[in-house]
Amino acid sequence: MPWKGEKDPYKIWLSEIILQQTRVEQGLEYFLRFVEKYPDIQSFAAAKEKDLMKMWEGLGYYSRCRNMIAAAQQVMLHFNGLFPNNLQDIRTLKGVGPYTAAAIASFAYGLPYAVVDGNVKRVLARFYGVKQPVDAPAGALRIEKLADKSLKQKAPGAYNQAIMDFGATVCKPKLPLCETCPLHKQCYAWQHNLVLTLPLKIKKLQRRDRWFYFLILHWQHKVYVMERRKKDIWQGLHEFYLIETAEARELDELIANEIPELLKTNFTVIEVSDRFRQQLTHQNIFASFIQLRLKAKFSWEEGEWIPLDQLQKIAFPGVINSFINSNLTKANTRKFNCKAKNGK
Numbered sequence: 001m002p003w004k005g006e007k008d009p010y011k012i013w014l015s016e017i018i019l020q021q022t023r024v025e026q027g028l029e030y031f032l033r034f035v036e037k038y039p040d041i042q043s044f045a046a047a048k049e050k051d052l053m054k055m056w057e058g059l060g061y062y063s064r065c066r067n068m069i070a071a072a073q074q075v076m077l078h079f080n081g082l083f084p085n086n087l088q089d090i091r092t093l094k095g096v097g098p099y100t101a102a103a104i105a106s107f108a109y110g111l112p113y114a115v116v117d118g119n120v121k122r123v124l125a126r127f128y129g130v131k132q133p134v135d136a137p138a139g140a141l142r143i144e145k146l147a148d149k150s151l152k153q154k155a156p157g158a159y160n161q162a163i164m165d166f167g168a169t170v171c172k173p174k175l176p177l178c179e180t181c182p183l184h185k186q187c188y189a190w191q192h193n194l195v196l197t198l199p200l201k202i203k204k205l206q207r208r209d210r211w212f213y214f215l216i217l218h219w220q221h222k223v224y225v226m227e228r229r230k231k232d233i234w235q236g237l238h239e240f241y242l243i244e245t246a247e248a249r250e251l252d253e254l255i256a257n258e259i260p261e262l263l264k265t266n267f268t269v270i271e272v273s274d275r276f277r278q279q280l281t282h283q284n285i286f287a288s289f290i291q292l293r294l295k296a297k298f299s300w301e302e303g304e305w306i307p308l309d310q311l312q313k314i315a316f317p318g319v320i321n322s323f324i325n326s327n328l329t330k331a332n333t334r335k336f337n338c339k340a341k342n343g344k
């Protein structure tokens, strides 16, 4: 991977933030694109927010991108445009937590700070036999101490990279390679048949279901698009007019009752989509798209009319992009126009 052995703190920061919650294969593509267009912190800080959000599109967890924009401004304002070179200052950057700060400090500057990510927790919990849940305060503290104790002071960057790689390729969550593992003679979990039991966790992931009904309002060759401004998932991205409900609703009922009440203008229904699903860490999003052709133009304060062929330039959440890519292609647009002409 291009970030292995990297010493430029900007590129390390970029790769670490991209790789939070993102698979390496997917993150690599984004990393290369960002580095090509914005090769240093100065060019990143000078970029327009909407361009950065558009480049981030598809990676999810958009607060990461917003935090990076804020952090780049901090570097320009408070550190004379130079990435900070000590842990305390690095930690002040927006969106940089203990793990990312330790990674930047050790990889870029060779400072002796241990990184503790999911791979490291698993290796340490198994090797030392940590029986407290690693997501509870006592277990987390024990892991932190073991991480500091295990850190090789003379080569902290190489050690941090090595233990993370070891967790990703040998001491894997489901099928660890214990038989051939060079540590198995000293490994507590292997010696006590606890490999698949450790690490322990208390939190079981609970996902909330949310039901989104997007109204795609067509007027002439445009659709109505709004920015998501509320503090919620996808803040800063765009969407179509959204009706959110606490449970699944009958589309016929929405179309007959709530939508006329909301729009207060005549419309025809062009098409109703199948249900799309997007799974986030803590939420399941079930999205339906109702395409309506309005008889008269109107506007709300928050949105604007965008030509259909300009939609690809706007940053949308993944579930909306899936719908656009499969349903709002040029061929389908022509189909809608025909339908509208025929008065259906």
Ligand code: SF4
Binding pocket: 123, 126, 127, 170, 171, 172, 176, 177, 178, 179, 181, 182, 183, 184, 187, 188, 189, 190, 195
């Ligand atoms: S023996 Fe198995 S559990 Fe222990 S460190 Fe090696 S791979 Fe991990």
